[in-house]
Amino acid sequence: MSQVAYLPVGKREQTKVQNRQAILDAAREVFGELGYDASTVRDIIRRTGLAAGTFYNYYRSKEEVFAALADDGARRFAPILKGLRTKGGAFEEFVREAIVAYFEFMADEHVSWVARRPAGEAHPHIQGETPEMAAVFAEVKDAIEDAIAQGKGPAADSEYMAAACIGIAREVGEKMLTRRPIDVAAAADFAAAMILGGVKGLPAGGGA
Amino acid sequence: MSQVAYLPVGKREQTKVQNRQAILDAAREVFGELGYDASTVRDIIRRTGLAAGTFYNYYRSKEEVFAALADDGARRFAPILKGLRTKGGAFEEFVREAIVAYFEFMADEHVSWVARRPAGEAHPHIQGETPEMAAVFAEVKDAIEDAIAQGKGPAADSEYMAAACIGIAREVGEKMLTRRPIDVAAAADFAAAMILGGVKGLPAGGGA
Amino acid sequence: MSQVAYLPVGKREQTKVQNRQAILDAAREVFGELGYDASTVRDIIRRTGLAAGTFYNYYRSKEEVFAALADDGARRFAPILKGLRTKGGAFEEFVREAIVAYFEFMADEHVSWVARRPAGEAHPHIQGETPEMAAVFAEVKDAIEDAIAQGKGPAADSEYMAAACIGIAREVGEKMLTRRPIDVAAAADFAAAMILGGVKGLPAGGGA
Amino acid sequence: MSQVAYLPVGKREQTKVQNRQAILDAAREVFGELGYDASTVRDIIRRTGLAAGTFYNYYRSKEEVFAALADDGARRFAPILKGLRTKGGAFEEFVREAIVAYFEFMADEHVSWVARRPAGEAHPHIQGETPEMAAVFAEVKDAIEDAIAQGKGPAADSEYMAAACIGIAREVGEKMLTRRPIDVAAAADFAAAMILGGVKGLPAGGGA
DNA sequence: CATGAATGAGAATTCATTCAT
DNA sequence: GATGAATGAATTCTCATTCAT
Numbered sequence: 043m044s045q046v047a048y049l050p051v052g053k054r055e056q057t058k059v060q061n062r063q064a065i066l067d068a069a070r071e072v073f074g075e076l077g078y079d080a081s082t083v084r085d086i087i088r089r090t091g092l093a094a095g096t097f098y099n100y101y102r103s104k105e106e107v108f109a110a111l112a113d114d115g116a117r118r119f120a121p122i123l124k125g126l127r128t129k130g131g132a133f134e135e136f137v138r139e140a141i142v143a144y145f146e147f148m149a150d151e152h153v154s155w156v157a158r159r160p161a162g163e164a165h166p167h168i169q170g171e172t173p174e175m176a177a178v179f180a181e182v183k184d185a186i187e188d189a190i191a192q193g194k195g196p197a198a199d200s201e202y203m204a205a206a207c208i209g210i211a212r213e214v215g216e217k218m219l220t221r222r223p224i225d226v227a228a229a230a231d232f233a234a235a236m237i238l239g240g241v242k243g244l245p246a247g248g249g250a
Numbered sequence: 251m252s253q254v255a256y257l258p259v260g261k262r263e264q265t266k267v268q269n270r271q272a273i274l275d276a277a278r279e280v281f282g283e284l285g286y287d288a289s290t291v292r293d294i295i296r297r298t299g300l301a302a303g304t305f306y307n308y309y310r311s312k313e314e315v316f317a318a319l320a321d322d323g324a325r326r327f328a329p330i331l332k333g334l335r336t337k338g339g340a341f342e343e344f345v346r347e348a349i350v351a352y353f354e355f356m357a358d359e360h361v362s363w364v365a366r367r368p369a370g371e372a373h374p375h376i377q378g379e380t381p382e383m384a385a386v387f388a389e390v391k392d393a394i395e396d397a398i399a400q401g402k403g404p405a406a407d408s409e410y411m412a413a414a415c416i417g418i419a420r421e422v423g424e425k426m427l428t429r430r431p432i433d434v435a436a437a438a439d440f441a442a443a444m445i446l447g448g449v450k451g452l453p454a455g456g457g458a
Numbered sequence: 459m460s461q462v463a464y465l466p467v468g469k470r471e472q473t474k475v476q477n478r479q480a481i482l483d484a485a486r487e488v489f490g491e492l493g494y495d496a497s498t499v500r501d502i503i504r505r506t507g508l509a510a511g512t513f514y515n516y517y518r519s520k521e522e523v524f525a526a527l528a529d530d531g532a533r534r535f536a537p538i539l540k541g542l543r544t545k546g547g548a549f550e551e552f553v554r555e556a557i558v559a560y561f562e563f564m565a566d567e568h569v570s571w572v573a574r575r576p577a578g579e580a581h582p583h584i585q586g587e588t589p590e591m592a593a594v595f596a597e598v599k600d601a602i603e604d605a606i607a608q609g610k611g612p613a614a615d616s617e618y619m620a621a622a623c624i625g626i627a628r629e630v631g632e633k634m635l636t637r638r639p640i641d642v643a644a645a646a647d648f649a650a651a652m653i654l655g656g657v658k659g660l661p662a663g664g665g666a
Numbered sequence: 667m668s669q670v671a672y673l674p675v676g677k678r679e680q681t682k683v684q685n686r687q688a689i690l691d692a693a694r695e696v697f698g699e700l701g702y703d704a705s706t707v708r709d710i711i712r713r714t715g716l717a718a719g720t721f722y723n724y725y726r727s728k729e730e731v732f733a734a735l736a737d738d739g740a741r742r743f744a745p746i747l748k749g750l751r752t753k754g755g756a757f758e759e760f761v762r763e764a765i766v767a768y769f770e771f772m773a774d775e776h777v778s779w780v781a782r783r784p785a786g787e788a789h790p791h792i793q794g795e796t797p798e799m800a801a802v803f804a805e806v807k808d809a810i811e812d813a814i815a816q817g818k819g820p821a822a823d824s825e826y827m828a829a830a831c832i833g834i835a836r837e838v839g840e841k842m843l844t845r846r847p848i849d850v851a852a853a854a855d856f857a858a859a860m861i862l863g864g865v866k867g868l869p870a871g872g873g874a
Numbered sequence: 875c876a877t878g879a880a881t882g883a884g885a886a887t888t889c890a891t892t893c894a895t
Numbered sequence: 896g897a898t899g900a901a902t903g904a905a906t907t908c909t910c911a912t913t914c915a916t
Binding site: 498499500510511513514519520 | 909910911912913914
Binding site for chain 3: 863868
């Protein structure tokens with residue numbers, strides 16, 4: 043009741059932050075196990091230990107939680123990518139580093155996500171993509187499309203080029219996560235080589 | 251009473267075939283608009299105009315309808331791909347033709363699927379992939395993985411290679427469908443060039 | 459088409475009789491396995507091999523089939539009991555013979571009913587009482603009540619006496635069926651002794 | 667705010683208890699009128715006036731409600747019977763008192779059950795046995811079987827003897843309930859006399 | 875009459891969301 | 896702001912029954 047008003051860090055605010063975080067954590071787990079569509083708000087709440095109604099003090103729906111999770115990923119990833127964008131190097135470099143950044147993020151996410159799960163869970167049918175990954179993916183996609191559109195890359199159908207890069211990154215990245223140990227460098231090398239080789243092999247001209 | 255016995259063509263059989271088809275069509279639409287997960291059996295039934303129970307005279311679940319749809323795609327596509335596999339040409343040729351076949355199938359499917367939809371529908375959040383495409387995609391994936399594993403392709407990490415090919419085909423294919431007119435040849439040219447160039451740029455050795 | 463009109467024994471009529479019987483047989487089995495309440499018309503039809511609609515050409519409902527089955531039992535049993543009733547012997551004799559008759563009927567029914575079932579059935583949770591038994595039971599009940607009411611038995615509360623006899627017959631009969639070999643004579647001896655002893659022990663007078 | 671902590675008596679707890687009871691009451695009625703098998707969860711809910719989903723906050727199924735009802739009966743009856751069992755008197759006494767206890771319970775149950783029902787109901791096809799009675803019946807059955815098996819009763823086929831006692835108790839008990847006024851003592855006298863007389867009349871020896 | 879697909883009422887159950895406490 | 900029971904619409908699925916063939 044008596045509290046300096048610098049920052050809201052009273053017990054109330056602490057619990058608020060904790061609850062918000064608890065919901066996010068639970069949602070991440072549930073989405074990971076059941077997939078977004080099959081997950082229900084109840085699933086998330088249940089794992090939280092909170093009361094059903096409390097959920098709605100923080101988020102209005104499953105969608106909103108998803109967005110928050112995605113935001114979180116994007117927020118963490120954005121600076122990294124921004125550095126890359128502004129560095130203004132050659133296309134080769136940019137692609138390689140963007141992919142490394144993306145793969146590293148995937149690996150981190152994946153590891154922490156797998157690690158966080160409780161041991162003796164029933165049927166944790168781990169699903170592929172987290173909201174965070176999806177968001178980061180979108181960022182990378184934008185970056186590549188930008189780069190190509192700005193002519194940093196070769197003159198070909200830039201939309202298709204971006205699509206191809208995206209496709210390679212997505213599929214190789216997913217495959218990478220299935221291997222033990224997860225070798226980000228090797229996967230990134232592969233993906234970058236594939237992209238750069240592929241781009242070189244394109245006929246000049248064209249473009250959307 | 252006098253009737254050639256080619257096929258059962260009584261009125262009963264006719265409506266049966268029609269109903270089965272109506273369900274498949276409705277399902278295709280609903281899956282397309284809502285996505286598989288969000289679709290319900292009710293949605294499908296509603297669109298057919300049939301009674302609720304009738305659905306279950308034909309399919310036991312949403313899953314079964316999906317499978318039927320996918321089967322349909324696979325059945326139509328399989329012979330094409332088989333021809334390619336048995337022709338035994340060079341890797342370049344195989345890749346290009348497989349992609350052409352896949353893109354052509356996508357275009358066909360997509361056109362008929364978009365065309366069939368009624369004009370003034372509410373909320374047609376058209377989703378990307380149809381069950382048919384998914385099935386065909388799986389076929390192509392197998393084919394490419396086979397080809398690479400059999401050494402028809404260059405000696406690199408064949409799993410990653412397949413993943414990369416798949417990624418390119420998927421993303422470029424999707425992009426292709428968004429353009430008017432849909433230009434299969436151009437998209438296939440692009441994807442094939444990208445793949446073949448990319449493969450050439452790979453460091454020899456490696457492999458899963 | 460050309461047929462002497464003596465008795466309807468054309469093919470049509472034969473099938474009619476056969477179908478009717480098939481339905482009864484199927485119903486007996488289904489009631490036996492699932493119990494009357496849990497049984498559905500569909501279950502009966504399915505076992506019959508007939509078409510769904512055909513059922514309704516013979517019976518209007520599950521209830522009606524049950525009644526038919528019960529009728530069947532009663533019809534077979536009635537003459538036996540009638541003989542007993544008209545023989546006009548002492549109460550002791552009547553009780554004993556009625557019980558023997560009832561137990562024999564139970565044993566017969568039970569045996570044929572158990573025997574008729576196909577070998578490798580899934581989950582045949584055989585239930586206790588068949589419609590036939592129920593009907594026969596009702597007959598015996600009437601007979602005993604009659605006998606007591608007519609003063610053939612001792613002067614006590616005849617309703618309670620009948621109830622007690624019925625109770626003994628029912629429970630001991632059921633128990634009898636669970637033993638191997640089924641020993642009708644022993645069970646009937648027991649039940650009769652119990653009833654007659656019990657009746658003798660009753661205070662005279664009373665009566666509903 | 668100032669409140670003794672005996673029991674949770676907030677308004678929430680109160681309605682919870684009320685609802686739980688309302689469901690049990692409704693179920694008792696419905697089971698009574700329709701019989702257990704024919705009763706549906708919907709029937710029960712409808713009669714409570716609660717929302718459909720609310721039922722599932724309390725019980726997971728019709729079976730669970732039945733069990734709760736039966737438990738209730740057994741819980742109330744168990745101490746009575748226990749006293750009898752441990753008293754260790756003669757067989758005669760035991761039988762008589764067990765039957766009295768059982769009949770009293772039946773009468774109580776029946777009265778309260780009939781009394782509770784609203785006046786102008788549609789189709790109240792009152793069925794015979796309540797879950798409570800069924801449970802109590804099972805208890806008595808165990809007790810009698812025990813007593814006989816322990817040789818407290820005469821040396822005859824104890825299984826058949828138990829069966830016969832059970833039969834008498836069940837049928838006479840049911841009959842008792844149909845009379846006005848319900849005369850427990852008379853019915854119990856009758857049943858006990860019948861049993862004890864019957865037992866005396868049995869040939870010694872035998873036994874399952 | 876036999877057939878068997880169509881019908882649609884109704885049963886069980888789940889779930890997002892509200893709201894009194 | 897937390898709680899958690901109540902709500903009732905929505906979903907899946909079954910079944911008795913009808914009726915065109």
